[in-house]
Amino acid sequence: MTLRIHNNDKVLRAPQAIIFDTDNTLYAYDRPHSQALAAAERKAAKLLGVAADEVSGAFARAREDVKRQLGKTASSHSRLLYFQRGIEILGRKTQLVITLDLEQTYWRTFLSHCELFPGVREFLQALRSSGIGTAIITDLTSQIQFRKIIYFGLDDCFDYVVTSEEAGADKPQEAPFRLAIDKLGIDPARIWMIGDHPVNDIAGARPFGISTLLRVDRNHEGRDAGCDVEFDDFTELHQFFFSGKVDGVSQFAGAHAR
Template sequence: MTLRLHTDGKPLRSPQAIIFDTDNTLYAYDPPHARAMAAAEAKAVRLLGVDAADVRGAFAQAREEVKRQLGKTASSHSRLLYFQRGIELLGRKTQLVITLDLEQTYWRTFLSHCELFPGVHDFLLALRSNGIGTAIITDLTSQIQFRKIIYFGLDDCFDYVVTSEEAGADKPQEAPFRLAIDKLGIEPRNIWMVGDHPINDVAGARPFGITTLLRVDHVNGSGTDAGSDVVFDDFNELHQFFFSGKVEGALKR
């Protein structure tokens, strides 16, 4: 068993609701991102007639510039802005049609290579069948994150979705957590937060008194306990643990 508790011997109480992060929590982000960037870069080479290395360098620089300009906001993750600025850095000025084409290519390729982690869907269904509320807090723009959730077939698995676009700030800032708590209408002490990022998810949720669960990737040697209450790397194991009788107040199955 890789699931570990860090509750100092205190019983872990069943929540009234669980909030989930999306990227790298419900699915692995890096593989579809790599495929999507490769597809967008290849199209940019073809449409702009420039060297592949130049395209890659321009897009990387554009991403840095956009993030520096916008800070921790939803739009700072915008591929549309990255591609627009990247094309400009290549000396082609603003090319609206090509920019839109590249963004559509990126997300179409990204979604076609996404896969939920094993056990995610079954765990969510089990929570809902047991009357436990569910929500998402996720960075990036609403349209893109809505598309991901629908693509995964999870649109009926969550009571509420909060994006950093709606909240006006990325995690770990207070706004998205406060908005999710307000929507759920549940005291934070009765909420769990499941995420993969020690700062954005764990540190962001802890000031509210939310119980934190950190999903780590032991296979690739990534992740740290980061002061979380629970550490796990397998949703099937989390599912089994939750309904094992070891979580106070959770029905044993």
């Protein structure tokens, strides 16, 4: 697909700040997750002396249990809690050393398989050069989300980071968006939100009057996501943003940053 504008009035005026989601917006989540979970399950099977399929089933059930108990909170995404509960489901009681080992194995493997989408870094650098504010709203606990941003070398690309742990609630609840807006100190009507999830990112941002941009997978067949823009390529978004079509954005700044 190419970049699709659904609401010219919302995106042909330069924002003062852009808020980004992280997972599946700046990088592809599924492959690193699959590799990391497989590595943790292999280690668990070896350390606990349990068949691989039993480990896999216990961890899947543990994830459901944790999410059901904690609801839409940062801790509901905790691999540490998934592994603790999974080991207990396997009848091994609480095994703190193994649980910590599995969590470290998961995230070490996860990060080693992560890659930013093409054009992300260049777009962020161009925004910085143009004086446009930047922030992140992301679900999960702060420590691992901070580690991801640092791993990608993007820690100097954002003015503010808001995690659902800090906000006390996951998207699309109001708290993370309200906290990011307060930190930026900018009228929401002059803010863009870029994310991959029609509900968590797009529907969550819309009540504030924020302009919404949905990153979709390539060859995506359009759906009514209620967003102002759909795109699948940050390089194309970069070119659009600095093309002169967005009023108040300097073409020179975008070209200089590339």
